[in-house]
Amino acid sequence: MTTYDLIVIGAGAVGENVADYATRGGLKVALVESDLVGGECSYWACMPSKALLMSSTVLDGAKAVDGARQAVTGELDVQAVLNRRNSFTSNWDDQGQADWVAGAGIDLIRGHATITGVREVTVGDTVYTATHAVAAVVGSDALLPDIPGLIDSKPWSNKEATSAQSIPSSLMVIGGGVVAAELATAYQQLGAKVTLAARSGLLGGNEPFAGEMVADSLRDLGVDLRLNTSPTRVDRDEHGLVTTTLSDGTTVVTDELLVATGRVPRTQSLGLETVGLTPGDWLHTDDTLLVEGTDWLYAVGDVNHRALLTHQGKYQARAAGVVIAARALGKPVHAEPWGAHVATADHAAVPQVTFTSPEVASVGLTAAQAEQQGMDVKVVDYDMAQVAGSSLKSDTYKGQARIVVDESRKVLVGATFVGPEVSDLLHAATVAVVAEVPIDRLWHAVPSYPTVTEVWLRLLDAYGRPE
Numbered sequence: 001m002t003t004y005d006l007i008v009i010g011a012g013a014v015g016e017n018v019a020d021y022a023t024r025g026g027l028k029v030a031l032v033e034s035d036l037v038g039g040e041c042s043y044w045a046c047m048p049s050k051a052l053l054m055s056s057t058v059l060d061g062a063k064a065v066d067g068a069r070q071a072v073t074g075e076l077d078v079q080a081v082l083n084r085r086n087s088f089t090s091n092w093d094d095q096g097q098a099d100w101v102a103g104a105g106i107d108l109i110r111g112h113a114t115i116t117g118v119r120e121v122t123v124g125d126t127v128y129t130a131t132h133a134v135a136a137v138v139g140s141d142a143l144l145p146d147i148p149g150l151i152d153s154k155p156w157s158n159k160e161a162t163s164a165q166s167i168p169s170s171l172m173v174i175g176g177g178v179v180a181a182e183l184a185t186a187y188q189q190l191g192a193k194v195t196l197a198a199r200s201g202l203l204g205g206n207e208p209f210a211g212e213m214v215a216d217s218l219r220d221l222g223v224d225l226r227l228n229t230s231p232t233r234v235d236r237d238e239h240g241l242v243t244t245t246l247s248d249g250t251t252v253v254t255d256e257l258l259v260a261t262g263r264v265p266r267t268q269s270l271g272l273e274t275v276g277l278t279p280g281d282w283l284h285t286d287d288t289l290l291v292e293g294t295d296w297l298y299a300v301g302d303v304n305h306r307a308l309l310t311h312q313g314k315y316q317a318r319a320a321g322v323v324i325a326a327r328a329l330g331k332p333v334h335a336e337p338w339g340a341h342v343a344t345a346d347h348a349a350v351p352q353v354t355f356t357s358p359e360v361a362s363v364g365l366t367a368a369q370a371e372q373q374g375m376d377v378k379v380v381d382y383d384m385a386q387v388a389g390s391s392l393k394s395d396t397y398k399g400q401a402r403i404v405v406d407e408s409r410k411v412l413v414g415a416t417f418v419g420p421e422v423s424d425l426l427h428a429a430t431v432a433v434v435a436e437v438p439i440d441r442l443w444h445a446v447p448s449y450p451t452v453t454e455v456w457l458r459l460l461d462a463y464g465r466p467e
């Protein structure tokens with residue numbers, strides 16, 4: 001069969017969801033994949049990186065509680081961590097996900113897809129036609145900065161760092177974002193001597209205290225942090241060792257080098273030039289995920305550059321799959337803000353957890369971003385170690401919380417938590433931001449005692465109770 005209602009290019013987590021929602025909406029859908037069904041998140045990003053981190057997180061949690069600490073008499077079993085990571089990636093075998101695609105009634109086409117005209121996609125020698133739409137869900141690749149000697153030095157990207165079968169004795173990490181911070185944490189905990197060079201501080205875009213607390217903890221773990229510096233040259237010698245020369249004139253010699261300096265869209269060989277778009281560009285869309293200037297091409301997930309996160313891509317995919325089906329079948333389209341067919345939350349409430357030690361969990365705007373938007377901002381900070389639930393969780397608890405309130409509307413527009421396992425605090429904040437729950441009403445959302453969620457009560461107390 002070569003004609004489908006919808007052709008989805010890219011079977012990562014996001015493409016799978018676009019295809020599934022459109023199929024459930026009544027369309028006949030083809031899903032094209034050139035590599036592993038399941039994409040980056042399953043095999044080279046979210047899942048393997050979190051599997052590399054989790055054993056150390058659990059071990060640290062036990063060591064922080066008297067009574068449990070005495071029971072921890074051994075070291076981290078690095079090989080067991082790597083084996084567990086391998087099982088989370090199914091040893092990079094995608095049969096399970098391919099079976100799910102077939103079970104969902106979607107036709108899987110293996111191969112590299114190229115757009116060869118309006119609603120036309122070519123895979124190998126076969127030309128496929130889409131009667132309604134094509135969705136480009138091709139994801140992103142690691143950006144390789146233009147540093148002399150870098151490419152010849154065969155650097156690691158997230159792919160090698162999440163799939164390595166042994167831990168190098170030393171690792172240079174270039175970058176200061178989420179990938180760099182998480183993988184520097186993981187590799188240091190797994191026994192590598194890690195050096196991290198970032199051209200500014202860590203975790204830019206978050207509240208400043210988040211990056212500072214993660215930097216402190218990386219130093220405590222033994223990572224050699226070189227902030228406000230970047231490489232000027234990289235060389236790998238005949239013994240395989242990599243020498244990184246930094247802008248402050250110092251050099252660092254390591255076994256491997258990981259580049260974590262951002263992402264580029266996988267649109268270089270997608271055939272965009274055949275439909276008047278530019279290869280190598282991000283595909284910008286409206287809130288229904290329709291590419292600007294087209295009425296048939298959708299872009300979902302990393303490739304649209306709205307929010308490079310799996311959960312946010314899957315959220316977009318639900319909207320896109322349903323709106324493509326609605327438009328194809330002539331049904332009403334709900335494109336108003338927060339309607340069923342738009343990804344409004346991309347602009348207002350993107351949750352993100354950085355799985356460093358401590359974790360950073362945030363949603364919505366930082367104080368600086370809210371001020372830039374001209375809001376009348378009130379910022380409330382609280383030391384999370386003061387909460388009863390925190391002291392029970394850990395004898396050495398360190399944590400910090402901040403909420404950002406838009407005073408003109410008296411609603412929460414942002415929240416950040418930094419501390420052990422704060423990831424599980426985040427969804428309450430996401431609900432409050434998305435639903436624009438009035439601060440006065442939040443007083444009636446009672447946190448259970450004695451849990452860390454009592455930080456909500458303390459934040460409200462610090463904000464001030466209405467008279």
Ligand SMILES: Cc1cc2nc3c(=O)[nH]c(=O)nc-3n(C[C@H](O)[C@H](O)[C@H](O)COP(=O)(O)OP(=O)(O)OC[C@H]3O[C@@H](n4cnc5c(N)ncnc54)[C@H](O)[C@@H]3O)c2cc1C
Binds near residue numbers: 012013033047
């Ligand atoms: C190290 C790391 C850790 C991360 N951790 C997290 C995390 O904990 N939580 C989180 O939310 N996000 C995380 N992310 C981000 C997350 O991985 C991405 O946001 C997500 O994978 C994007 O999904 P996608 O489906 O858009 O793209 P992808 O998963 O990249 O899928 C795109 C698919 O399209 C295929 N493809 C591309 N071009 C073509 C073509 N022309 N023809 C056919 N097939 C094609 C590719 O082979 C790929 O399978 C992490 C990223 C990295 C790098």
Ligand SMILES: NC(=O)c1ccc[n+]([C@@H]2O[C@H](COP(=O)([O-])OP(=O)(O)OC[C@H]3O[C@@H](n4cnc5c(N)ncnc54)[C@H](O)[C@@H]3O)[C@@H](O)[C@H]2O)c1
Binds near residue numbers: 145178
């Ligand atoms: N837990 C998660 O949710 C998670 C985990 C990993 C990645 N991700 C997503 O993946 C995306 C990519 O992450 P990333 O960390 O690669 O990119 P990023 O854009 O978040 O960070 C890039 C960092 O590299 C630094 N940098 C850039 N060029 C440099 C240079 N030449 N020398 C030194 N430093 C340099 C930047 O200043 C910045 O700190 C992010 O948008 C993130 O949302 C999410």
